[in-house]
Amino acid sequence: MPDANPSTAGHRENDRSGATAVAIRNLSKSFDDVEVLRDVNLEVKKGDVVTILGSSGSGKSTLLRCINWLEQPERGSIHIAGERIGMTDEGRAMSVKALARVRAKTGMVFQGFNLWPHLNVLHNVTEAPIHVLGKSKHEAETHARALLEKVGMSHKMDAYPNTLSGGQKQRVAIARALAMQPEVMLFDEPTSALDPELVGEVLAVIKDLSAEGYTMVIVTHEMAFSRAVSDQVVFLEKGLIIEKADPETFFTNPSTERVRKFLERND
Amino acid sequence: MSNWEILWSARDQFWVGFLRTMEIFGLSISVAFVIGCALLYLLEGSRPRLTVPLRVFIDGMRMLPFLILAYLLYYGLPSFGIRLDAWWAGVGALAVYHGCYIGEIFRGSRITFPPGQVEAAKAHGFTKGKMFFRLILPQIVMQTRPLLGNQLIYALKDTAFLVIITVRELTAAANSLSGTYFIPTEAFIVVIGFYWAVSVVMEVIIKQCGRFSAKRGFDNA
Numbered sequence: 001m002p003d004a005n006p007s008t009a010g011h012r013e014n015d016r017s018g019a020t021a022v023a024i025r026n027l028s029k030s031f032d033d034v035e036v037l038r039d040v041n042l043e044v045k046k047g048d049v050v051t052i053l054g055s056s057g058s059g060k061s062t063l064l065r066c067i068n069w070l071e072q073p074e075r076g077s078i079h080i081a082g083e084r085i086g087m088t089d090e091g092r093a094m095s096v097k098a099l100a101r102v103r104a105k106t107g108m109v110f111q112g113f114n115l116w117p118h119l120n121v122l123h124n125v126t127e128a129p130i131h132v133l134g135k136s137k138h139e140a141e142t143h144a145r146a147l148l149e150k151v152g153m154s155h156k157m158d159a160y161p162n163t164l165s166g167g168q169k170q171r172v173a174i175a176r177a178l179a180m181q182p183e184v185m186l187f188d189e190p191t192s193a194l195d196p197e198l199v200g201e202v203l204a205v206i207k208d209l210s211a212e213g214y215t216m217v218i219v220t221h222e223m224a225f226s227r228a229v230s231d232q233v234v235f236l237e238k239g240l241i242i243e244k245a246d247p248e249t250f251f252t253n254p255s256t257e258r259v260r261k262f263l264e265r266n267d
Numbered sequence: 268m269s270n271w272e273i274l275w276s277a278r279d280q281f282w283v284g285f286l287r288t289m290e291i292f293g294l295s296i297s298v299a300f301v302i303g304c305a306l307l308y309l310l311e312g313s314r315p316r317l318t319v320p321l322r323v324f325i326d327g328m329r330m331l332p333f334l335i336l337a338y339l340l341y342y343g344l345p346s347f348g349i350r351l352d353a354w355w356a357g358v359g360a361l362a363v364y365h366g367c368y369i370g371e372i373f374r375g376s377r378i379t380f381p382p383g384q385v386e387a388a389k390a391h392g393f394t395k396g397k398m399f400f401r402l403i404l405p406q407i408v409m410q411t412r413p414l415l416g417n418q419l420i421y422a423l424k425d426t427a428f429l430v431i432i433t434v435r436e437l438t439a440a441a442n443s444l445s446g447t448y449f450i451p452t453e454a455f456i457v458v459i460g461f462y463w464a465v466s467v468v469m470e471v472i473i474k475q476c477g478r479f480s481a482k483r484g485f486d487n488a
Contacts, residue, residue, distance in 0.1 A: 068390050096394055104392030114387035118405050118483050128391035131401055162484025173387075180391060 019046040020082070021184045021215040022067060027076035029062060029239075036062045037073065038239040044184065044217055044232075049210045051218045051226040054236035055262065060219045063236065064188050067217065068106040069099060080105045081183040104132055107177030111189040113169040115161040115176070121148065122157045125176045133180065140179070147175040151205050167198030171205055178209075185209070187218040223266050227251050235259050270450040274457055277444050284440030285461050288426050291354070291436060292465075295361035296422050302366025307373040307407065308399055325374075328367035334428050336360045341432040357429040357436075365422045372414045376407045409480035416473035420466050427462075437461055 022044040029037040036059040044050050052060040065071040067078055069086040078085050085102045086094055094102070115124050125144035129135045135143075148154040151171040161169055170190055177185055187206065191199040203225050210216060210229045220226055226233060226247065233250040235243035235258075243250065243259045254260050274281075306325065309317055328336070341356040351359065380403065388398040408415070427438040441458040445451035 070386055070389060100389075100392045100394045103390060106390065108387070108390035110383060110387060110390075112383045114381070114383040116384060116387070116402055116406075117485070118402075118409060118480075127401065128393065131397050132392040160483045176391070186390075 020044070021046045021048070021080070022217065023077075023079040024063075024067070025077050027063070027066060027073050027078065029059075029066060029071060029073040036239050037066070040076070040236075040239070040241055042234060042241065042244075044215060046183075046215055047213045048231040049214075049216045049218065049229050050232045050234060051220055051230045052234045052236060053220070053223075053226060053262070058236040059239040060236045061188055064186050064217060064219050067184070067186055068103050068108055070108075100132070104128075104180055105183045106186055107180050107182035107184070108186045109170065109173050109177050109188065109190050111192050113161075113166070113173045113193070115169055115173055117161050120158050120160050121153060121164075121172050124161065124172055125179045128176070129179050144175065144179055147178050148172070150178075150208070151175045152201070165198060166194045167201045170194065170202045174202075174205055174209075178214075183215065185214055185216045187216060187220070189219050189221065191220070191222060221266075223251070223263070235262070270448070270453045273448050273450060274444065274453055280440045280444060281437070281457060281461070284435060284437040287435060288423075288437040288461075289465070291358055291361065291429065291434070292423050292426050295358045295426075296365060296419060298358070298362035299365035299369055299422065302362060303369025303373055304404060306366070306370030307377060307404070310370075310374055310377070311395065311399060311403075325367045325370055328364055329371060331364075333360070333364050333425050334431060336364055337428055337432050353429070353433045356432055357426070357434045361422060361425060361429075364425070365418060368418055368421070369415065372411050372418065373407050376411045377403070380407065406485075409483065409485045412473060412476055412480055412485075416470065419469050419473070423462065423465055423469070 020043055022042070024040055024042040027037050027040040028035065040063060042050070042063075052063060054060045062071050066073050067080070067085075069078075072086060077087065080102055083102055083105070086099060088094055088098075116127065119127060122141065122144055125147060126137070126140040129140040129143065130137060145154060145157070148157060151174050153168060153171050153175060156164065156168060156172075161172070164172065174185075174190075190206065191202050194202065199222070203222060206216070206218070207225075207229055216229075218226075218229075227250075228247075230247040230250075233243075233245055233247050234241055235250070235254075235256075237258055243254055243256050245254070250259070251263065254263065268276075306321060309321055337357060337360040340351060340360045341353060344351060344356075384402065384406075385398065388402050393402070426436055429436055430439040430442055433439075437458055441454040445454035448454075
């Protein structure tokens with residue numbers, strides 16, 4: 001059975017063993033005639049935090065959404081903890097069931113929160129563990145309480161999403177994704193829909209997670225945050241990764257003119 | 268004996284008719300709800316080979332006068348070797364007819380269902396069936412509650428048509444009493460009272476359910 005203790009859940013506690021959590025190889029994707037991803041390669045090590053930067057339309061959200069197959073790439077492969085998502089090893093489309101099972105190894109946090117409004121906070125968090133992972137109600141609720149504590153939302157356990165602020169919703173959404181004990185957490189612009197004064201509380205939670213060793217891929221526009229939490233920063237431009245570096249190098253001495261310009265504008 | 272006294276002495280007939288009406292209504296609207304849910308489920312996802320015939324079927328039903336459907340089931344089916352008694356023909360006609368309406372109500376609400384929630388469900392490893400029954404359907408039902416309330420009342424009133432196919436329900440009781448004693452006005456006023464009473468009770472219940480959904484932010488209370 002999966003470990004119900006969130007601090008050690010998913011064996012991410014300072015796990016820097018070098019195992020690969022996400023491997024993206026030669027990924028290409030078009031919408032109609034527009035190539036949004038072009039031969040993207042990216043490896044995310046277990047315990048690492050990778051932030052993906054780039055201007056709007058650069059393909060960064062699409063890249064993230066390919067990782068859990070919400071978007072289907074035309075070419076290339078993605079492996080989550082060694083298991084290919086979306087396609088079988090023979091290159092056929094995965095069965096719906098198999099896809100759902102691999103997807104459950106990822107946790108996703110959306111820009112628009114996407115909480116389920118008919119369920120209260122606690123049940124938003126326990127819904128998938130009970131009905132997808134098959135956990136007992138008791139086990140799922142114990143875990144959920146601990147996670148809600150972690151994101152500072154345990155006082156709102158019985159509240160419904162419509163009564164929460166954006167920042168609170170997003171923290172619940174983070175707990176909901178963590179409850180799947182995923183191999184990797186995917187964040188799709190988690191603070192872009194928030195009022196400025198609420199951004200901090202969500203970033204603080206994500207920072208805590210990075211300190212705990214969770215593997216995360218984060219699409220964001222928050223430069224200071226990216227610099228603070230990342231092990232690796234990736235810059236996408238027109239579907240190409242044009243810069244991939246540790247945050248220190250990326251933010252102080254980028255190798256491309258494009259990134260230098262981007263950083264100047266976003267200073 | 269005044270007309271009202273005559274009706275009072277025949278109260279058993281009204282009562283029996285009323286119970287029969289409620290029986291038909293309760294059963295047929297329950298089945299109709301299940302049919303509506305089933306139609307919504309079958310319309311999920313892109314299966315054009317299924318979607319087109321279903322849409323044609325739903326629209327066909329909605330454009331058909333209910334009375335004609337009841338006639339068809341009761342008088343028409345026997346020529347295909349299927350003989351339903353009046354009660355079952357009535358229940359069947361009501362269930363299918365209102366099932367299609369409910370399906371259409373659900374479909375309209377499904378169109379505006381936030382796609383992000385479906386994505387969130389997929390991202391959390393939900394497959395179609397569980398996603399539908401646990402996440403989509405409950406919200407659609409809460410969202411469409413006022414329309415479903417209306418449909419309940421339509422269905423209740425449509426049970427009165429079944430007098431035509433010889434179902435001995437409430438309107439049939441009034442019909443027979445008015446014919447026997449030549450007191451149509453009073454007999455039908457009594458029947459109206461019954462229909463109104465049931466409708467009012469349903470309205471109140473549906474309103475109460477609205478508190479449940481309003482608490483969850485479905486602003487249709």
